[in-house]
Amino acid sequence: GDSVTQMEGPVTLSEEAFLTINCTYTATGYPSLFWYVQYPGEGLQLLLKATKADDKGSNKGFEATYRKETTSFHLEKGSVQVSDSAVYFCALSSTGANSKLTFGKGITLSVRP
Amino acid sequence: DGGITQSPKYLFRKEGQNVTLSCEQNLNHDAMYWYRQDPGQGLRLIYYSQIVNDFQKGDIAEGYSVSREKKESFPLTVTSAQKNPTAFYLCASSPGRGYTDTQYFGPGTRLTVL
Numbered sequence: 036g037d038s039v040t041q042m043e044g045p046v047t048l049s050e051e052a053f054l055t056i057n058c059t060y061t062a063t064g065y066p067s068l069f070w071y072v073q074y075p076g077e078g079l080q081l082l083l084k085a086t087k088a089d090d091k092g093s094n095k096g097f098e099a100t101y102r103k104e105t106t107s108f109h110l111e112k113g114s115v116q117v118s119d120s121a122v123y124f125c126a127l128s129s130t131g132a133n134s135k136l137t138f139g140k141g142i143t144l145s146v147r148p
Numbered sequence: 149d150g151g152i153t154q155s156p157k158y159l160f161r162k163e164g165q166n167v168t169l170s171c172e173q174n175l176n177h178d179a180m181y182w183y184r185q186d187p188g189q190g191l192r193l194i195y196y197s198q199i200v201n202d203f204q205k206g207d208i209a210e211g212y213s214v215s216r217e218k219k220e221s222f223p224l225t226v227t228s229a230q231k232n233p234t235a236f237y238l239c240a241s242s243p244g245r246g247y248t249d250t251q252y253f254g255p256g257t258r259l260t261v262l
Contacts, residue, residue, distance in 0.1 A: 067248045078152075078238055078253035079191075086248045124190060128247040135181070135206070136251055140190040 037062045037137040039125050044142035048115055056110040056142055058099075058125035066127040068092075068101050068108040069136070073122040082110075082123070115146045150175050152254035154239050159259045161226070161233070169224045169257045171239035178244050180222035181251060184208060185236040194237075197222055198245045226259065234261045 042057040060066065067086045071079040083092030085101035085108065092099050099110045108125060125139040152173045161167045173180065179198045183191040193206030197216040211230025216222055222241075226233045237257045242249040 069250070071253075078154075078255045079240075080253070081250050084248075084250060128249075130247050135193055135196060136191075138190040138192075140188060 037066070037127060037129050039127055039137055039139035041125050041139035041142050045145060046142060047145045047147065049147050050117055051114045052146075054110070054112040054115045054119075054144070056123055056125075056144070058108045058110065058139060060106050060108065060125075060127050062106075062127055062129050062137075064130045065103070066129045068099070069126040069128070070097070070099055070108070070110050071124045071126060071138075073124065073141070075121070079124065115144075117146045117148055120144055120146045152239060152241055152252060154237075154254040154257050156257060157255065159257055161259065161261050163261055164228045166225055166227050167259065169226065169237055169239075169259070171222045171224065171254060173220055173222075173239075173241045173252075173254075175241055175243075175252065176219070177241035177252070178219070179242045179249070180216065181240040181242075182206075182212075182214065182222070182224045183238045183240065185238055185256075191238065194224065233259055235259060 038061045040059050069084045070082040072082045073079045083094040085092040088103035090101045097112045122141045122143050124141045126136045155170045181196040182194040192208050195214045197203035213225045239254040240251040242251045
């Protein structure tokens, strides 16, 4: 079945540091890939997505590229801010009539001033 | 404002009681979903509905029930058969059934069993 694997956390960075959060997936066909962010005590918000191979999703300085050859969708940001502190989830949605999201376990990012 | 509302934000239940969590959306979305979030486990799908009066079990449906009598509403009942119901519950909706569709989430309900 479908699965998403995220790197182990938590991650703590200093403000303006470079961020990479790894995400790899297993799925049949050509899934859509998503990054969601969850701020403390809130629901999830879509951060970015990519729906086909080699697509790059971007938003708020974050980027991720859909790499089919390595089945990966790593999240990057060149300079993190304290306000980026949150939990980040990688997810996929497979093709099919009853498509649904499969989530990774999430990783907590803390950014120090 | 368009969006998804969940109520209540916090809910306490005694063992052996059923409890219903509310989810309403005014986005005119066809599909709606219920997820359960536990620390360190990500989100797991409980039930989903892609059209009114129809719904399907997700990965962890045991001990839960849903209804979809109206397009904008998808309430979740946590029954006494759910062995470990204490968790954060998230409702979501998407415009259609397509695998490229974005799911939009509500703010969640935190259920605690006393």
